Amino acid sequence: xxxxxxxxxxxxxxTGMMMLGATTASADTQTGDLHYNADCGVKELRMAKGxxxxxRAGAIKGSKYCEYQFYAKKGQKVSATLVGSEDLYPMLxxxxxxxxxxxxxxxxxTGEHTIRVLQPRNQAxxxxxxxxxxxxxxxx
Numbered sequence: 001x002x003x004x005x006x007x008x009x010x011x012x013x014x015t016g017m018m019m020l021g022a023t024t025a026s027a028d029t030q031t032g033d034l035h036y037n038a039d040c041g042v043k044e045l046r047m048a049k050g051x052x053x054x055x056r057a058g059a060i061k062g063s064k065y066c067e068y069q070f071y072a073k074k075g076q077k078v079s080a081t082l083v084g085s086e087d088l089y090p091m092l093x094x095x096x097x098x099x100x101x102x103x104x105x106x107x108x109x110t111g112e113h114t115i116r117v118l119q120p121r122n123q124a125x126x127x128x129x130x131x132x133x134x135x136x137x138x139x140x
Contacts, residue, residue: 040056042056052139053136054136055137066116067093068116072110075106077105077107077139080137082101084131087119087123088118092115
């Protein structure tokens with residue numbers, strides 16, 4: 001029981017620190033309205049000039065998901081890596097959604113694109129414990 005309490009407190013502290021870090025780091029590189037969400041951090045993915053990567057931290061609970069938007073051109077390649085729960089995965093959300101955790105995806109259109117971080121339905125039904133993650137998105 002004591003170990004369970006320590007684990008719960010550690011998880012809450014880690015989630016808080018990750019989210020604070022995501023907000024602080026992102027606020028330095030973003031301009032305009034940040035569209036902040038308490039569980040997912042800043043929703044807009046905008047790379048600093050000369051950079052191909054952007055990072056976000058968040059936590060998924062139950063059937064909820066975190067959504068991030070970015071602008072890219074046709075032919076650019078997108079990939080995402082997650083550190084955290086093995087149950088979570090990033091999807092390039094569209095009419096033919098693609099899993100970004102295992103493949104680099106070449107975009108078929110110019111414009112706004114959306115990445116969703118979510119978990120499979122079976123894991124979502126198992127509980128409402130927040131699952132923290134740290135994501136790096138690469139667009140080239």
